[in-house]
Amino acid sequence: MRFLTIINKYATRYALILFLALSGSVASMPLASLAEPAHGIAMYGKPALPAGFTHLPYANPDAPKGGTIRLAEPGGFDSLKPWILKGNAAWGVGVHVVESLMFRSIDEPFTLYGLLAESVETDPDRTWVEFTLRPEARFSDGSPVTIEDVMWSYKTLGTVGHPRYLAVWSKVAKMEKTSDRSVRFTFKEQDRELAMLMGMRPILKKAQWEGQDFAQSGLEPPIGSGPYVIDKVDPGRSITFRRNPAYWGRDLPINRGLNNFDEIRYDYFGDANAMFEAFKAGEVNVWRELSAQKWASEYDFPLMTQGEVTKSEIRNERPSGIMGLVMNTRNPVFRDWRVRQAMIEAFNFQFINKTLNGGLDPRITSYFSNSVLAMHPGPAEGRVRDLLEPFAADLLPGTLEGYTLPEGSDRPFDRQGLRRALKLLEEAGWTVQDGALKNADGRDFSFEILLNQSGSSMRSASETQQIVDIYLEALKNLGITPTVTLLDSAQYVQRTNNYDFGMTWYERALSLSPGNEQLLYWGHDGVTLPGSRNWMGMNDPVAEAMIAEMLEAKSPEQFNAATRALDRVLTAGRYVIPVNFSPVSRLAHSTWLEYPEQTPIYGDWPGFMPEVWWQEAKE
Structure with missing residues (x-):
């Protein structure tokens, strides 16, 4: 009964919002208040920088202006409008x-x-x-x-x-x-x-x-x-931004030490391998290395040995986010949590991480891991338990008790994991019949794995393909043979915008200030609304109730507890098969590129590179 009361609370609120939106009827609010205009606003308390501050702490106000920085992006683009659903927009327009x-x-x-x-x-x-x-x-x-x-x-x-x-x-x-x-x-x-x-x-x-x-x-x-204008566009291949010398805000304290390059150019390449080769040839000035193994072993190319390229590691305090293979629960085969857990059991992370990454980077253990917002190991306690217990009857196993990913094996096949997977599949109504996994009606357990031939912002196409290839071998032991489809960027965006896949590569960066965007990621509207980030198709009132608690929190303590509760719901939902992440950003770059000694808590994050970087005079 308590559960229904709480759900009705949020359902009533949603219905009221929908009614007002459709009717156009709004209550008039008095304009008088005791509030005062301020130079900034914080979620809780006051901004760290007082009125009259001179510059951001992670910017160098004396950074020289000038020069050109060339960056690389995968795939292509056919639009300069990043604010709409249609088209594949060029990176940088909404930023610069x-x-x-x-x-x-x-x-x-x-x-x-x-x-x-x-x-x-x-x-x-x-x-x-x-x-x-x-x-x-x-x-x-x-x-x-x-x-x-x-x-x-x-x-x-x-x-x-x-x-x-x-x-x-x-x-x-x-x-x-x-x-x-x-x-x-x-x-x-x-x-x-x-x-x-x-x-x-x-x-x-x-x-x-x-x-x-x-x-x-x-x-x-x-x-x-903004500080830049679009200078040159070669559709699908490159876009160049030129610093506007008449930029109105160039002398604002918030901008001192930012936007230092005269020109920012983004070149587009077929995939991450082509991007890396362009970097090694000096055609690109910055490369984010995502593999700890490659970082340690593959940086002996001529520009590096000649001192033209240097390596920097930039730490951060932000969440790991979630990255891996997402299961689309709009597909009936993935609606049962036991099936999703079986898919996770079959994914031998330890072997995959050792084979492709030398086992050097840790695994993502939850959506907000690596941060103060992460769920704590073991059973839920304190305020987190208080938030979740009213929904206990509807929570998936592990939400309250604690959920951990299987350890896996250093051998190609994790036989214990495969046995657990087969048991879970059998409980969900799937058994191996004549070498293929089928249900009681004789229907095959089949789905499509969709991949982008240009890779993603965090993984090259070859690496995701290697991960999938190893995974496919394990799935054969369960009588499962998925179809793998490789698409160009435009087709991939169109398919994923409309959730037309069974499983695909999934990346969601999460910040230290999660809020309304969480509904775009995990809210029920995304089950049918095209273009959301709810690729798994989850429709969980408990997750939405935790998001509502986050939005209504009056203190950091309340906010952190609500986020940790949401982290438990998402992780125990078993929607994504997570892979590894790096707690540092590994940036190889031209030696004449510099950045401030004090880096922000978000580290290498939008707003850091190229915004606060600059070019030192070449000798």
């Missing part, structure tokens, strides 16, 4: 060209400082938030950034933009212009993070896109207010 009202510091778990906005104001309960634009803010064509641009951007992205913008926009009861330079957002529900998320939406130039079908992909260079 377009700005948001607030700037996120990667040296604090969740703190924003004013960028386009000179101030932010909210009430103690954060039922609304108001931003005031800087009068000097300009687009790259010299026109002012206006409140009309802000309001048009929020409404357009929230209604016809990528689905990732929809969830937050649906929680806005009212958007209103409160002065020539200020806009206020009033919210439909209690959610402390909303006041911050509203500061992180890209601001686009209304006059450029008004009258067009914004949801359509295209190669028209967007006009932004």
